[in-house]
Amino acid sequence: MEKDAAQQLKRDLPPQREWKKSGSAYIATFIIMMGVWCVLSGQFDLFHLGLGVLASALVSYYSADLLFDGPMTGKTFRTTFGFLAYVPWLLYQILLSALHVLYLCFHPRMPELIDPQIYRFRTRLKSDLAQVTFANSITLTPGTITIYVNFHRDFNVHAIDPFSGEDLPGEMERRIARAFGEE
Amino acid sequence: MDDFFLGYALFIGGLMALSLYRCIYGPTVLDRIVGVNAIGTKTTVLLILIGLLYHRVDMFIDIALAYALLNFLAVLASARYFQKRKGLYYEKPY
Amino acid sequence: MVITLIVVVLLLVGLLFFTGGTVGLLRFPDFYSRLHPAGKLDGIGVLLVILGLSLYQLFPLTVASAVTGLKLMLIVVFVFLASPTATHAITDAGLRAGMEPWKKGDPWR
Structure with missing residues (x-):
């Protein structure tokens, strides 16, 4: 019974999109995150930039598919x-x-x-x-x-x-x- | 210029006090959320003005940005909360 | 001197929009209509005021003041991204609670 309802719901909803991660999406996300980091921190010595690179790399590794759904063309x-x-x-x-x-x-x-x-x-x-x-x-x-x-x-x-x-x-x-x- | 900013900030404070009427006398919960949202947007500007008055804009901007984020999250969360719970009905006017 | 004049004009026009938003928030009949002045006029007021303030603190021009100006613009971008979402969340809550929008001739709420 519940399974029928679930299938009914699945028919009514639009088809799910397959999210693909690609290398260019990683790079583009990294560049955007790094730009936001530079604007927000406002300090350009080696320590702060290094922290920024680390944080941006982490964010783009986990969530590159949020901004771009596929390779950049x-x-x-x-x-x-x-x-x-x-x-x-x-x-x-x-x-x-x-x-x-x-x-x-x-x-x-x-x-x-x-x-x-x-x-x-x-x-x-x-x-x-x-x-x-x-x-x-x-x-x-x-x-x-x-x-x-x-x-x-x-x-x-x-x-x-x-x-x-x-x-x-x-x-x-x-x-x-x-x-x-x-x- | 500092006097101008001070008067400006006071005027915005007066506008926020006027918006508080909508928060207190509803008549629905959603009206109150709209009032709180209007106050929060003005607070962002007010924080930057205070930063200019103290000549420490670079510090106060971070607070303003965090406040804008917090205001957005508060409105979103309360709207989603009252959508599921009771409270969305017309109360008796005061 | 010219910069000061531009800043003052921008701030005063922004204040006009803020005042209009508050007056509309107090006067309009129901909360669907109140969202129009409260959400939108405040948004354009924030744009004008922050444009003026970032222009004011940009001089004398250094790296720090340029970064501060960029940060101020980031607040504007964030407000312009967030305000439609917040507006939509409030409207959605009202619709799901079954509130009919005010029509011409209805009693004042």
Whole structure:
């Protein structure tokens, strides 16, 4: 009986991904960890750098599969640069909608202006990383919060007024698709 | 410039006191968590300002970073805790 | 002198966002709507204020002050990574407890 329930659950869940560790993932994790160590410690004598090398090697040995799921290819670098090019546009967008929410906060007749609604749509982004980036970008933009994403790629978004929610998914999805190479 | 930072820090302290209203008068547990989260974010900035006032920014930054981490973990843990336990209901207004 | 002016402007704009976040936290009808000002406006306020403060302590330019500026930017990156996760955790708890979002015309909570 319990076994049936477990099998039922297994059918409903998305298939498990096989995580592979590869040499390039170890090296990339080590470089990132070492950079964070240098920034956090701020001392560049031999003793502190040696401790950093030791700690970074330990971390990258145990958890190299957390950051990169497979060997680094040209696609990884293209995705990184695409993401870095996407961040300034996201910041500009956050500033614009922050001004709108600020206007709502200080408006004397705010209760008549806001109209919270839940928008539902299905995205066409395929990879997990692109969907996570999309959901977090929606949440970071003031006025919209991603409340639920299932593995059919259905997004439920809570928007505070029609102005914030009407242009979803729109421009943001197109830019993320371009950044992650899913045109 | 130090006077400006002092006034700024006091203003942020006043804003934190205002957010405390949401923590005390709910009306639900989740409202209180939102209030605590808002206070914690402001505390990070306040710690860096205190560091600038004491001319020891390099020391206070580590405290601020640890506080940001701790605030994030506290909100995450309490949200997950109250999701499973009782307490998520509308209490009578005071 | 120009640096001081830029720093003051950045700090004051950040303070405006902080004030808006607090006012919205007090005024909005239910906690789904309160998350919008509390989580997001505070995030952009932190970005502006820490940008200003790191610019202020960068001069005179030494290795130590550059590292301190990088650390400050690390706080911003962390806040921008953590705040959507925290927001999502709170919303998820509310949804699983069966709380309906406030709609137009509902009583004030």
